[in-house]
Amino acid sequence: MNDIASVSSESRSLLERIRVGEVLARDCPSREILNHVCSRWGVLVLVVLLDGMHRFSELRRKIGGVSEKMLSQTLQSLEQDGFIDRRALPVVPPHVEYTLTPMGREVALRIDGLTTWIEQNLPRILAARENRTADTLSDS
Amino acid sequence: MNDIASVSSESRSLLERIRVGEVLARDCPSREILNHVCSRWGVLVLVVLLDGMHRFSELRRKIGGVSEKMLSQTLQSLEQDGFIDRRALPVVPPHVEYTLTPMGREVALRIDGLTTWIEQNLPRILAARENRTADTLSDS
DNA sequence: CGGAATCCAAGATGATACTG
DNA sequence: CAGTATCATCTTGGATTCCG
Numbered sequence: 542m543n544d545i546a547s548v549s550s551e552s553r554s555l556l557e558r559i560r561v562g563e564v565l566a567r568d569c570p571s572r573e574i575l576n577h578v579c580s581r582w583g584v585l586v587l588v589v590l591l592d593g594m595h596r597f598s599e600l601r602r603k604i605g606g607v608s609e610k611m612l613s614q615t616l617q618s619l620e621q622d623g624f625i626d627r628r629a630l631p632v633v634p635p636h637v638e639y640t641l642t643p644m645g646r647e648v649a650l651r652i653d654g655l656t657t658w659i660e661q662n663l664p665r666i667l668a669a670r671e672n673r674t675a676d677t678l679s680d681s
Numbered sequence: 682m683n684d685i686a687s688v689s690s691e692s693r694s695l696l697e698r699i700r701v702g703e704v705l706a707r708d709c710p711s712r713e714i715l716n717h718v719c720s721r722w723g724v725l726v727l728v729v730l731l732d733g734m735h736r737f738s739e740l741r742r743k744i745g746g747v748s749e750k751m752l753s754q755t756l757q758s759l760e761q762d763g764f765i766d767r768r769a770l771p772v773v774p775p776h777v778e779y780t781l782t783p784m785g786r787e788v789a790l791r792i793d794g795l796t797t798w799i800e801q802n803l804p805r806i807l808a809a810r811e812n813r814t815a816d817t818l819s820d821s
Numbered sequence: 822c823g824g825a826a827t828c829c830a831a832g833a834t835g836a837t838a839c840t841g
Numbered sequence: 842c843a844g845t846a847t848c849a850t851c852t853t854g855g856a857t858t859c860c861g
Contacts (some may be wrong), residue, residue, distance in 0.1 A: 562691075563803075564724075564728065564796050564799070564800060565725060565728070565743055565744055565745055567745030567746040570807060571799050571803050574803070574806055575724060575796060575799055578778050579719035579795075584715060584719060585703075587702065587707060597741075603705055605705055605706050605708075606707040614780070621810055622806055622809065622810060623806055642809075644805060644809065646804070647798065648795070648799070649800075651791070651798060652794045652795065654791050654794070655718070655788070655791045655792065655795070656711070658791060659704070659711050659715055660703050660704060661808055662787075663703070663711050663714070665763075665784060666714055666762055667710060669762065669763025669782075670761055670763060672763075
């Protein structure tokens, strides 16, 4: 009574997709979430917020190279997805606090695992890269 | 030895960046690796290859919506980074096999953890999103 | 089959100026 | 301070064509 049961023709590729996961489906909503989380600045915002609450300008200072526009945009999409809690205190000058939601913390931990791995293995990776470029020069 | 030792002028912001992590530094090479791995198609390629060796056209079929160009480009960057092994058999018609390297397997596992989490929590995420959009409509 | 090359549309990003 | 708006740019992505 589910998708699997209704598969008769064209069944092979559909079954494969289901087994591996929905992200592989062209129009699965998880693709969008994944892109928000894995976006250039989304990753870094999540990592920084793992350290606790931050204000807008704090985030901007910690994340090297991000523009106001992109930071704002990134924060909005992550807030929409329910990963970030935005609290605006009604004072002047404005004071806005960004925090991870419980759900946001769960993704952030996984993202952090990835970035940490990359940082720690960067020497290995860069070494591998140099070998490759050397190969392409010598195997002609 | 490392960057820390060479810090003298402009040390404040640099030290801050190092403490939290190198990815936060504007020009750290890890940023580039991270972008390859987290790219729209890079994530999906890694997840699929976790299931073992695949040929070009197999990847293309499994990853819904990817074009030949982007798949090719993605595979090249991941190969450059040392995450993917590309073996071209000298036969006609061409036969090319893509496999994760041991290092690639390590990142892929972390990526897979992330995508799996998103897939499994998709209902929660989408529910949170609807509440937000409802909020923005009612708090005007 | 597995690409490379080209061209073009679309989206992401950035610099700047402005506002409550 | 924390954005928004606008415009310019730079990168991505896709469709098409051609090749060994």
